[in-house]
Amino acid sequence: MMEGPVDLMPDGATWEGLAERIGELSPDLLVTNEMPFGPWLASSSVYDPERAAESVRIHEAGLVALAALNVPAIVSSRPVPAGERLANEAFALQNGRYTPLHHKQYFPEEPGFFEATWFHSAQDGFEVFDLGGVRLGVLLCTELMFNERSRRYGRAGAELIVVPRASGASTGRWLTAGAMAALVSGCYVVSSNRAGRTAEGQVFGGMAFAFQPDGEPLAQSTDTESIVLIEIDPARSRAQQALYPCYVRE
Numbered sequence: 001m002m003e004g005p006v007d008l009m010p011d012g013a014t015w016e017g018l019a020e021r022i023g024e025l026s027p028d029l030l031v032t033n034e035m036p037f038g039p040w041l042a043s044s045s046v047y048d049p050e051r052a053a054e055s056v057r058i059h060e061a062g063l064v065a066l067a068a069l070n071v072p073a074i075v076s077s078r079p080v081p082a083g084e085r086l087a088n089e090a091f092a093l094q095n096g097r098y099t100p101l102h103h104k105q106y107f108p109e110e111p112g113f114f115e116a117t118w119f120h121s122a123q124d125g126f127e128v129f130d131l132g133g134v135r136l137g138v139l140l141c142t143e144l145m146f147n148e149r150s151r152r153y154g155r156a157g158a159e160l161i162v163v164p165r166a167s168g169a170s171t172g173r174w175l176t177a178g179a180m181a182a183l184v185s186g187c188y189v190v191s192s193n194r195a196g197r198t199a200e201g202q203v204f205g206g207m208a209f210a211f212q213p214d215g216e217p218l219a220q221s222t223d224t225e226s227i228v229l230i231e232i233d234p235a236r237s238r239a240q241q242a243l244y245p246c247y248v249r250e
Contacts, residue, residue, distance in 0.1 A: 010065035154185030163191035183215030186241035
């Protein structure tokens with residue numbers, strides 16, 4: 001899990017530094033923040049087709065940069081064309097092979113996060129995928145706030161919920177949501193976030209985090225370590241799902 005700096009480009013010194021650190025840690029699975037490359041489109045309340053196309057282009061270049069990391073599995077998201085707007089598509093890269101996982105379904109619409117203006121869903125979501133021997137589901141940012149989705153992932157056999165985010169300065173609510181998602185699903189919950197202040201003054205809160213299947217904290221990013229390596233045990237998730245409150249029927 002990681003904090004991705006604002007306006008990150010898939011080349012240049014900042015990216016090279018991140019890539020070097022990821023190479024040193026050598027993870028089996030990397031979870032990036034939501035739409036990690038280029039400017040944050042949803043800061044504007046007006047849809048701009050040229051800016052949308054540029055973000056699509058930057059993230060296409062980002063796929064090449066991510067694949068070059070040589071991490072066995074990567075989960076991220078990117079904008080893709082979807083009619084008159086974009087879709088926010090979570091995807092997996094496995095040895096360079098691209099697999100769509102999920103289209104974001106829930107969109108805020110407020111200053112700094114005019115996502116309903118820019119995005120809609122072009123396909124259904126919330127399926128469980130086997131990725132590198134781990135069964136996982138994806139919640140993109142705001143979707144973490146809806147516990148019923150986490151609970152259903154657990155019921156569907158997920159062992160890990162990954163949450164790419166681009167959330168603001170307030171981090172407390174996200175930690176609460178992450179803990180609850182783990183508690184109701186019996187899954188590990190791992191979330192990465194965009195971090196820093198844009199030239200226009202919008203602040204992203206960073207704070208990548210991970211929770212254990214019982215809802216207890218596992219790890220967080222810090223001021224000195226923006227990329228954090230953790231270990232998970234899928235068997236622990238499966239055992240937790242037989243315990244309270246996961247076993248309680250609706």
